[in-house]
Amino acid sequence: MTVYRRPDPIPLNRSRPVATLDQGPIRPEQEDLHHLVARRIFLAIVAGTYAEGGILPTEQALSEELGVSRTALREAIKGLASKGLLETRRRRGTMVLDRSRWNMLDADVIDWLRRDESAAVSGELWEAVVAFLPRVAQVAAHRGASAALRHAALVRGHDTIEARVDFLVAVARGAGNRFALSVITGALQNLIARDRSYLERATSDLTTEAARAIVAQLELGSTDLLDAALTGDLRFASRTVPA
Structure with missing residues (x-):
């Protein structure tokens, strides 16, 4: 049988x-x-x-x-x-x-990839923010969004990770580019939800004073301080870049 x-x-x-x-x-x-x-x-x-x-x-x-x-x-x-x-x-x-x-910015795709390579996913998401944001910030300044950026730097305070993310999103929004905003916002939202400690470390230089200095420098056409804040080199940049 x-x-x-x-x-x-x-x-x-x-x-x-x-x-x-x-x-x-x-x-x-x-x-x-x-x-x-x-x-x-x-x-x-x-x-x-x-x-x-x-x-x-x-x-x-x-x-x-x-x-x-x-x-x-x-x-x-x-x-x-x-x-x-x-x-x-x-x-x-x-x-x-x-x-x-x-x-790759789909929430499920990112979460599923995190199953076996969470650290690598966080690193790549932050790299995307670092790659996009300085150029987007320049566009925002040229588009006359400086007032909005100054307001974001002044009123949000940067003692919490949420406030730092809000500032970065405000910078991205000022450029008026929906696609760049989607990439930056999507990356930051996943990081704050899934790897908060990584984002805490990555944005540790983004204090209220740093945010004000970044906006002031953006108005002069430079992204040096923003680059430094995103890559962890802000202290060196603050000593070498004129105010």
């Missing part, structure tokens, strides 16, 4: 360490089932179980491997497609897209 055996959860390539799907059927806890399924597939993609440019298993095979319904799987795939990770092509299946097309 032949006994049917349910397939084991997704078989993996054991030659590489992976964050895998091989954890048994998914069971919903505090998250929606389709969100849990999406996260499991995402981690398998990041681990290399499903290569970029490759095709996912069929819907039937994948739903069996995950131990979920096809409905939950379809919703998960739709969610991942909306984040730029997957693309469903007729008669070809669901393709894993190149990482350059992923929406």
Whole structure:
């Protein structure tokens, strides 16, 4: 007599360490089932179980491997497609897209990446802020936003991390560039929510006095003090840059 055996959860390539799907059927806890399924597939993609440019298993095979319904799987795939990770092509299946097309500022994507590389994610988010903000601040000053920046520096006080973030967002908002504002705000919001201690250290030089000096210098067309505050070199810059 032949006994049917349910397939084991997704078989993996054991030659590489992976964050895998091989954890048994998914069971919903505090998250929606389709969100849990999406996260499991995402981690398998990041681990290399499903290569970029490759095709996912069929819907039937994948739903069996995950131990979920096809409905939950379809919703998960739709969610991942909306984040730029997957693309469903007729008669070809669901393709894993190149990482350059992923929406790296999506809150889920950032949180899922933090599962195994939280410190690296925080570092990259802060690097994005450091790269964008000085140029955006120059644009803000040229656009006549100096009054708003002076107000932000004066009234917020910078004894709390929230106040420092508010000041940086105010600087970004002054440029009037919605895309740059989205990048900077998204990075700062994730840092303050997920790695507060990192952001505390990264913005420790951004005192009230420093914020006032930064705005005054921006009005003169220089971002030296802002660069220094964002990179931890403010004390040296304060001694070498004329007031």
